[in-house]
Amino acid sequence: MSHYAKRIVITGIGLTAPNGNSLPEYRKNLLAGKAGIQKFQTRYMDEVLAGVCNFDVNKYQTKKETRRGTRAGSISIYCAHEAIKNARIESSKVDKSKIGIYLGITEHGNVETENEIHNIKQFDYDVKFWTHHHNPRTVANNPAGEVSLNMGISGPHYTIGAACAAGNCGIIQGAQMLLLNEVDLALVGGISESIHTFGIFASFKSQGALAFHENPHKACRPFDQKRNGIVVSEGGCIYTLERLEDALKRKAYIYGEVVSHAINSDAVDFVIPFGERQAECMELALFRGGISPEQIDILSSHATATPVGDIQEAKAIKKVFGKSSKTYVNNTKSFIGHTMGAAGALELAGNLPSFEDGLVHPTINLDNLDPECDIPLLVIKTPEKIKQVDYILNNSFGMLGINSVVIVKRYKK
Amino acid sequence: MTKEEIKTSLLDIISEIVPDEDVNNLEGEGAIREQIDLDSMDFLDIIMELRKRYKVEIPEDDYPKLASMNSSVEYLEPLLANK
Numbered sequence: 001m002s003h004y005a006k007r008i009v010i011t012g013i014g015l016t017a018p019n020g021n022s023l024p025e026y027r028k029n030l031l032a033g034k035a036g037i038q039k040f041q042t043r044y045m046d047e048v049l050a051g052v053c054n055f056d057v058n059k060y061q062t063k064k065e066t067r068r069g070t071r072a073g074s075i076s077i078y079c080a081h082e083a084i085k086n087a088r089i090e091s092s093k094v095d096k097s098k099i100g101i102y103l104g105i106t107e108h109g110n111v112e113t114e115n116e117i118h119n120i121k122q123f124d125y126d127v128k129f130w131t132h133h134h135n136p137r138t139v140a141n142n143p144a145g146e147v148s149l150n151m152g153i154s155g156p157h158y159t160i161g162a163a164c165a166a167g168n169c170g171i172i173q174g175a176q177m178l179l180l181n182e183v184d185l186a187l188v189g190g191i192s193e194s195i196h197t198f199g200i201f202a203s204f205k206s207q208g209a210l211a212f213h214e215n216p217h218k219a220c221r222p223f224d225q226k227r228n229g230i231v232v233s234e235g236g237c238i239y240t241l242e243r244l245e246d247a248l249k250r251k252a253y254i255y256g257e258v259v260s261h262a263i264n265s266d267a268v269d270f271v272i273p274f275g276e277r278q279a280e281c282m283e284l285a286l287f288r289g290g291i292s293p294e295q296i297d298i299l300s301s302h303a304t305a306t307p308v309g310d311i312q313e314a315k316a317i318k319k320v321f322g323k324s325s326k327t328y329v330n331n332t333k334s335f336i337g338h339t340m341g342a343a344g345a346l347e348l349a350g351n352l353p354s355f356e357d358g359l360v361h362p363t364i365n366l367d368n369l370d371p372e373c374d375i376p377l378l379v380i381k382t383p384e385k386i387k388q389v390d391y392i393l394n395n396s397f398g399m400l401g402i403n404s405v406v407i408v409k410r411y412k413k
Numbered sequence: 414m415t416k417e418e419i420k421t422s423l424l425d426i427i428s429e430i431v432p433d434e435d436v437n438n439l440e441g442e443g444a445i446r447e448q449i450d451l452d453s454m455d456f457l458d459i460i461m462e463l464r465k466r467y468k469v470e471i472p473e474d475d476y477p478k479l480a481s482m483n484s485s486v487e488y489l490e491p492l493l494a495n496k
Binding site: 063064067068123132 | 450454457465
């Protein structure tokens, strides 16, 4: 039994990833082994590698809105509209004051701040030339606020700053607000515009954690012996979450039921992950949901392809799932890089169609498994067909030692 | 700059700020904000763009003088005479 007092279900998905702008396209590419990483030019640096999204920015936004807002806002608006459309929710029929927008972000404001400093440099740093748009663009609620403005949603909107665990944390926040009856519909998930700030690339490079490979598609190599760091990507994934009773009332399609979650903190280091606490986080989510490790069919790993981080997560997975003969493990970053604030939500989305087709998409670019990452039932290179998927566990961890786990169950009446 | 050049430049600036609008039909006399979707933040963008392009400083007290196309050209003409 879930520890939630009410049943919370996923009824719509809107996303943009470096290898797809809708769930069917994204899923198709994950099953076909098609990555989406390319060479990318960022300010002050030699060419880097990045995952870039190519969704139609003006599908739901005027050109003026795009100009005034942020890339994070545009990604959020696109995903939110796509999710509402996918959920077959007629916006004219819903009370917009009862919709909440809860979006996870790794960071926000760096892009605009860097742009403005670059801009005033050409005016000898005279701040008269600093734009009046800076504050509304850089407030931390900006991505969610742009969705509210664009869609006329007057319920609560804010972002959840949770480093790279943010995608999961957005889902958790929305589920909690539905349980508290704060809202009737929650737009939840995570987004990232991080590739538009040179700082994130430069910082990972200085840390020795920025991936490089002659072939961009092969750059992100979780659990592989030759992994050499993170590929920074942009992206977004927003779900419509509803209480089951509301979803049934409007005969919604149900992708899955969010049945448990956990968030904890390593309390150890700024950047180095700590497998023991990650294991505790997975165990807590399982315990709260009354679920045994053997019941989890798919574990969507967080691994970012850093030498240290992957080993920590592998240790944690082996500790919790080492005895499970049923739990298949995959990694979506190997296709799309690290979509930062969007990662948790996007990686879960890539797995949800497994409830329908029983296919587990693989981890690609895994040519030589690092013996320290020898997770049992790691799905490598080609999809695994299993009889039935009942539970998916989604890991998402971030800097400053934040760990998050979300468990989604196949919907049953 | 001549009056015509100032007008052309203004239209160019406005069209960048409100790219969804057709600025070619802007009438000279009526308030710009009543003819196209241009709010106070957009107006500040016009002031900023004039500052960037022509190093023109427009005091806040003079903002009402930029209400219409004609009054804007009239106001800017002496300021841009040597540009």
